[in-house]
Amino acid sequence: MRRLLGHPWAYPAVFIGAGIAFAAWGTARQNVAVIVSAVLMVLLMLPYLRATRVRLRPFAQAQGTLDAGGVVVFWRPGCQYCMTLLKVLTAEERDRVHWVNIWQEPEAAAALEGLHEARDGHPHQAVPTAWLRRRDYVVATDATRARLKDTLRQHAGGDA
Numbered sequence: 001m002r003r004l005l006g007h008p009w010a011y012p013a014v015f016i017g018a019g020i021a022f023a024a025w026g027t028a029r030q031n032v033a034v035i036v037s038a039v040l041m042v043l044l045m046l047p048y049l050r051a052t053r054v055r056l057r058p059f060a061q062a063q064g065t066l067d068a069g070g071v072v073v074f075w076r077p078g079c080q081y082c083m084t085l086l087k088v089l090t091a092e093e094r095d096r097v098h099w100v101n102i103w104q105e106p107e108a109a110a111a112l113e114g115l116h117e118a119r120d121g122h123p124h125q126a127v128p129t130a131w132l133r134r135r136d137y138v139v140a141t142d143a144t145r146a147r148l149k150d151t152l153r154q155h156a157g158g159d160a
Contacts, residue, residue, distance in 0.1 A: 011078050015045040047087065054086065054099045059108035062131070065098040069155055071148070072098040072131040073139070074112045081140045082128045088145050093152045102127065 019041035026034030054075075057065075062072045075082040086094065102109040102125060113123035115136045128139045130148050139148050 012045045016042050019045065047083070053091070054094060056101055056104070057098045059100045059105045059111065062098055062100060062108075062111075066131065066133050069133065070098055071096070071151060071155065072100060073128050073148075074100050074102050074108060074125075074131065075128045076101060076103045076125075079127050081138075085128050085139055085145060085148075089149065089152075093149060096152050096155065 019038045022038035022041065023035055026032070026038055065072055073085075075085075089097070100108045102112055109125055112125055112127070112129060115129065115131060116126060117123040119136065126138045126140075130137055130139050130144075130151070132151065137144055137147070139145055
């Protein structure tokens with residue numbers, strides 16, 4: 001199940017599909033409350049479609065990105081902090097990031113736990129986590145999102 005829900009399109013597709021089904025059911029029953037709820041369900045999922053525009057890259061290539069001075073971001077679909085980060089980054093900035101989905105790659109999840117254990121003293125899978133050549137940090141606040149944007153601007157000339 002995690003393998004299926006690990007795809008960026010899974011959550012928006014499920015909720016939009018359910019919203020359309022409820023809208024059809026509400027229309028057949030002539031129930032305005034169900035129709036309005038279904039439309040709201042679809043509208044609330046539209047921002048999550050931004051996650052489907054993330055170019056996932058394999059964890060095996062992450063070290064090459066780091067060696068080239070790029071940025072690797074560990075993330076997972078459905079994470080509210082990840083969605084906020086995706087909304088804040090421009091399309092060009094999202095393309096410069098080497099996105100690694102920890103739900104699709106167990107070795108990436110293990111590496112993420114190792115990064116956090118080295119820094120925090122205990123393993124955990126807090127995402128989104130930006131991994132740079134000499135440091136890593138969880139990107140969960142406005143300050144850390146701004147820090148990541150600055151880093152991406154500095155490395156605009158290279159392929160991340």
